[in-house]
Amino acid sequence: MKMQGESTGKTGVAIIGCGYVFDHYMTTAWAHPEIDVRGVYDIDLARSAKVSDYYGFSIYPDLQAILDDPAVTLVLNLTSIEAHFELTRALLEAGKNVYSEKPLTTDLEEARTLFRIAEERGLVLSSAPCNFLSDSVQTMWKAVRDGAIGKPLLIYAEFDDNPIYLMKPETWRSRTGAPWPYIHEYEMGCTFEHVGYHLVWMLAMFGPVRSVTAFSKVVVPHKTDQPMHPADTPDFSVATLDFVSGVTARVTCSIAAPADHRMRVIGDEGELSTDTYRHYQSPVFLERFSQLSLNARKARSLRLQPLFGRGFGVGGRVLPFVRHWKSFATMRANAAGKTSFFKKLVAGAKRREVGAQDKMLGVAETARALRMGEPCPIPPDFILHVTELTLAIQGAGTMGSAVALTTSFVPFEPMASTRADPRNYRDSYSPGFLAKRMDGFIERLHQH
Numbered sequence: 087m088k089m090q091g092e093s094t095g096k097t098g099v100a101i102i103g104c105g106y107v108f109d110h111y112m113t114t115a116w117a118h119p120e121i122d123v124r125g126v127y128d129i130d131l132a133r134s135a136k137v138s139d140y141y142g143f144s145i146y147p148d149l150q151a152i153l154d155d156p157a158v159t160l161v162l163n164l165t166s167i168e169a170h171f172e173l174t175r176a177l178l179e180a181g182k183n184v185y186s187e188k189p190l191t192t193d194l195e196e197a198r199t200l201f202r203i204a205e206e207r208g209l210v211l212s213s214a215p216c217n218f219l220s221d222s223v224q225t226m227w228k229a230v231r232d233g234a235i236g237k238p239l240l241i242y243a244e245f246d247d248n249p250i251y252l253m254k255p256e257t258w259r260s261r262t263g264a265p266w267p268y269i270h271e272y273e274m275g276c277t278f279e280h281v282g283y284h285l286v287w288m289l290a291m292f293g294p295v296r297s298v299t300a301f302s303k304v305v306v307p308h309k310t311d312q313p314m315h316p317a318d319t320p321d322f323s324v325a326t327l328d329f330v331s332g333v334t335a336r337v338t339c340s341i342a343a344p345a346d347h348r349m350r351v352i353g354d355e356g357e358l359s360t361d362t363y364r365h366y367q368s369p370v371f372l373e374r375f376s377q378l379s380l381n382a383r384k385a386r387s388l389r390l391q392p393l394f395g396r397g398f399g400v401g402g403r404v405l406p407f408v409r410h411w412k413s414f415a416t417m418r419a420n421a422a423g424k425t426s427f428f429k430k431l432v433a434g435a436k437r438r439e440v441g442a443q444d445k446m447l448g449v450a451e452t453a454r455a456l457r458m459g460e461p462c463p464i465p466p467d468f469i470l471h472v473t474e475l476t477l478a479i480q481g482a483g484t485m486g487s488a489v490a491l492t493t494s495f496v497p498f499e500p501m502a503s504t505r506a507d508p509r510n511y512r513d514s515y516s517p518g519f520l521a522k523r524m525d526g527f528i529e530r531l532h533q534h
């Protein structure tokens with residue numbers, strides 16, 4: 087059966103940059119056969135040779151060979167952040183559509199320049215992160231639109247990514263042996279690298295931000311003995327976002343606190359929550375507030391024992407996911423590359439427990455829109471807004487004050503398959519047996 091949003095045909099794609107994140111893209115590349123990888127290129131020829139050997143891709147000897155290849159419609163730019171601007175500009179000027187890893191650029195004016203070139207040439211420029219297209223976010227988005235939490239008021243988002251300096255990051259390797267570029271990650275900063283994952287889903291669901299008040303600081307000065315340039319990039323930030331729609335958000339990033347990637351949207355009738363952006367099918371919980379659920383969480387045991395607490399409505403119930411044409415890519419076993427049974431077993435466990443992203447989904451949606459002549463699903467003004475916010479939060483410093491945004495974007499809708507889903511999460515919510523019967527009893531408990 088063909089799902090809404092699906093299209094036929096193939097798109098010729100070249101991939102530039104064969105480092106650590108390349109292998110992340112490959113974990114779900116098998117699920118996107120319409121992405122016809124024509125070849126790969128890296129200035130480090132050993133890396134392009136390695137991934138060519140592992141995945142069977144052709145190698146482009148240099149950038150010019152990609153620019154000259156008429157079979158390449160779209161280029162996936164997976165290079166290091168500092169290379170993004172010059173490379174993307176060269177690609178656009180040569181008439182290639184581009185999908186770039188995040189952040190698009192390190193400077194807002196550079197980002198504006200790229201979109202100007204793309205517009206002048208009638209090209210698509212798109213960018214990661216694409217996690218707002220995940221089943222989890224699309225499900226949360228639909229629940230908000232269904233009125234399941236009433237009027238949305240607050241968003242709390244965490245991006246504590248563990249004290250990685252204690253976790254031997256110098257030993258981390260991708261599947262094809264690319265080292266995790268930990269010094270570079272410290273130099274760029276966790277906010278610059280990560281806050282976009284939360285910004286995209288908040289902005290997609292609630293529209294543009296009017297102003298941001300942020301604070302950023304180095305809280306772990308001695309992350310490594312290796313020299314860093316610069317050595318003082320913030321490794322902690324917290325930002326409060328004032329949305330034009332009236333919603334208020336607080337987002338925190340660090341590589342100092344233990345891992346916590348929670349996403350919560352709180353309304354005047356309930357709360358939506360999920361454990362992480364990093365799993366595209368992370369279960370989404372809806373709690374429609376009741377006297378029982380709000381009072382029950384005062385009890386320590388009900389807070390500390392989630393299974394017990396859920397019986398009283400604390401944390402709510404799991405929503406069935408909305409699905410789209412590529413939902414299956416998230417959970418099915420990886421079919422790419424040569425790997426042993428043991429490695430497949432470990433990869434399966436990691437995919438279930440640690441994270442399952444489909445980074446290729448943004449490329450697939452961009453390529454689909456190109457083939458069908460539709461607007462890019464990750465619009466230019468949206469990417470500019472994400473870029474400006476990212477830079478403002480990272481650059482806030484310890485004396486940060488409110489910054490009015492100079493960019494904005496036209497709010498857009500969830501995916502066609504989400505819009506077409508006939509269910510209504512508000513109407514189908516059942517508070518459970520206890521909540522229906524306890525309200526009067528709880529009122530009596532309050533009469534001390």
Ligand SMILES: NC(=O)c1ccc[n+]([C@@H]2O[C@H](COP(=O)([O-])OP(=O)(O)OC[C@H]3O[C@@H](n4cnc5c(N)ncnc54)[C@H](O)[C@@H]3O)[C@@H](O)[C@H]2O)c1
Binds near residue numbers: 102
């Ligand atoms: N490492 C991660 O966990 C991770 C996760 C998500 C996104 N990203 C993003 O992915 C991008 C790449 O990160 P990475 O971790 O793979 O870095 P990396 O250093 O492992 O790989 C980057 C690759 O790009 C190549 N390169 C650099 N400049 C080039 C140029 N001008 N032409 C051709 N090749 C060039 C390098 O030789 C290197 O092999 C960054 O934007 C990063 O923010 C990284």
